[in-house]
Amino acid sequence: MNNFTGLLLAGLVGLLLVSCGKDEQRELPILGIPKITDGDTIPHRIPDFKFTNQDSQIVTNETFENAMYVADFFFTSCPTICPKLTRSMLRIHDYFEGRDDLLFLSHTIDVRRDSIPRLKLYAENIGVTSDRWHFVTGDEDEIYDIAEDYMSIALEDPDAPGGFDHSGWLILVDQNRHIRSFCDGTEDEDVDRLIKDIKLLMDE
Amino acid sequence: MSKSLQLSVVLMALIIGAFTIFHSSCDFNPHRHGEWLFEMHCANCHMEDGTGLGELIPDLWESPYLQKTTIHEAACLIRHGIKTPDPLDPDLEIYPMPPNYELTESEIANILNYIGNNFGNEAGYINPTKLKEVLSDCPNAEDRQW
Numbered sequence: 187m188n189n190f191t192g193l194l195l196a197g198l199v200g201l202l203l204v205s206c207g208k209d210e211q212r213e214l215p216i217l218g219i220p221k222i223t224d225g226d227t228i229p230h231r232i233p234d235f236k237f238t239n240q241d242s243q244i245v246t247n248e249t250f251e252n253a254m255y256v257a258d259f260f261f262t263s264c265p266t267i268c269p270k271l272t273r274s275m276l277r278i279h280d281y282f283e284g285r286d287d288l289l290f291l292s293h294t295i296d297v298r299r300d301s302i303p304r305l306k307l308y309a310e311n312i313g314v315t316s317d318r319w320h321f322v323t324g325d326e327d328e329i330y331d332i333a334e335d336y337m338s339i340a341l342e343d344p345d346a347p348g349g350f351d352h353s354g355w356l357i358l359v360d361q362n363r364h365i366r367s368f369c370d371g372t373e374d375e376d377v378d379r380l381i382k383d384i385k386l387l388m389d390e
Numbered sequence: 391m392s393k394s395l396q397l398s399v400v401l402m403a404l405i406i407g408a409f410t411i412f413h414s415s416c417d418f419n420p421h422r423h424g425e426w427l428f429e430m431h432c433a434n435c436h437m438e439d440g441t442g443l444g445e446l447i448p449d450l451w452e453s454p455y456l457q458k459t460t461i462h463e464a465a466c467l468i469r470h471g472i473k474t475p476d477p478l479d480p481d482l483e484i485y486p487m488p489p490n491y492e493l494t495e496s497e498i499a500n501i502l503n504y505i506g507n508n509f510g511n512e513a514g515y516i517n518p519t520k521l522k523e524v525l526s527d528c529p530n531a532e533d534r535q536w
Contacts, residue, residue: 265488269435269443276443303478312444 214366214386218337232335232363237293237322240305245291245320247363254387255289256380257357258371259333259340261296262308266347267354271371274356276312279319281381288384290319293333295340295350297326337365356380360387424504427497431490432505440509452510461506461513462520465498466528495525 218230237245256278260268275290282288294300300308305321323329333340336357343351358367358380366387369380419425429438436442440450450456455464471489476482493501499516506513 263484266434269447270437273437273443301478307478308446311446 212386214383214390217365217368218335229364230335232359232365233332235324235328235332237320237324237329238302239320239322240302240309241317242302245322249320250289250291250359250361252361253287253289254358254360254366254384255291256384257291257293257336257359258355259293259295259329259336259338259352261294261348261350261352262300262304263296264348264350267372271354271356272312274371274374274377275319276314277377278356278381278384279314279316282384285388286318287388288318292319292321293329293340294321294323295329295333295342295352297323297329337368358383358387360390421500421504421507423497424500424502425508427493427501428504431493432501435487440505450505450509450511456502456506456509456511456513458513461502461516462524464502464506465521465525468493468498468501469525470528495522498525 216229220230221228232247234247235245239245256275258271258275260271262268272292275292279290294305300323302323305323309315309319309321330340333352336355336359338353338355338357340350340352342349354371355368356371356377357365360366367380367383369376371377428436435447436450437447442449454460455467467487468490471485472487473483473485476484490498496518499518499521502513502516502521505511506516
């Protein structure tokens with residue numbers, strides 16, 4: 187074996203050790219583009235918001251002050267990915283049953299049709315009776331704007347099925363309003379990964 | 391590597407390859423096209439495993455609408471969907487299940503063969519003549535209950 191192959195082998199073994207070790211004690215990063223002001227790096231935070239939920243209660247950042255939460259964007263008459271997203275949210279919700287430190291926030295992007303009674307009916311129809319899951323409506327622009335802060339897309343598009351276009355991410359936000367993980371809500375395996383990440387965040 | 395070792399590696403590969411081909415032919419899926427169509431047109435709401443979503447989207451498992459005596463009627467449901475007055479606003483009409491006018495008769499038959507013989511349903515094979523008859527004389531979408 188010449189020097190080069192020896193070095194290559196040592197490198198490969200090293201890489202293997204590093205990558206294995208890393209998975210054992212993984213720490214969730216803070217996602218999003220940080221702001222740099224006066225030389226200080228400020229990580230991305232979810233801005234202030236004020237929406238209304240299916241029980242006509244006001245939902246703000248304070249609702250989630252002592253809890254982490256999973257957020258998504260949907261609309262009740264959505265013919266494409268929403269049922270699957272909602273089912274994935276429901277799966278996470280049921281998996282962590284009784285954990286009051288994990289809440290759920292589903293924003294409708296169809297504020298004209300999805301009135302409070304309609305959101306209430308939707309929640310009832312999928313069997314959500316707990317107050318851990320907020321289905322919210324509010325100012326249309328505020329919802330579209332905050333979608334960007336969740337690294338998501340939400341917009342009205344007459345060409346899209348159902349009239350709206352949106353991404354299917356489920357986004358995990360911690361107590362400090364930082365995005366810590368996300369997954370594709372239409373992919374079961376990716377949702378499994380998010381469940382693991384939620385456990386990691388609970389142990390922090 | 392010695393000659394005999396090389397030979398045994400090649401032999402091993404051949405055996406594994408042959409076994410794989412043999413094995414996959416045992417898993418023959420008679421409803422492959424139906425399954426594929428189901429995933430394209432139905433699984434967004436009814437889910438790939440057919441379990442639906444609470445009271446919002448019906449579960450297809452052991453469904454009374456997908457048995458021997460009822461399954462042909464389900465063809466109209468797939469083609470025309472279900473239209474009902476909005477429970478929150480009687481002036482509006484909503485589609486709890488949207489129509490699928492893009493699906494041909496044989497595509498509907500393949501979907502029915504798939505869902506009627508999976509998810510715990512035992513509808514047996516779809517009779518094409520009967521399916522044609524049913525599809526040519528579907529009741530109005532508004533009159534269908536769910």
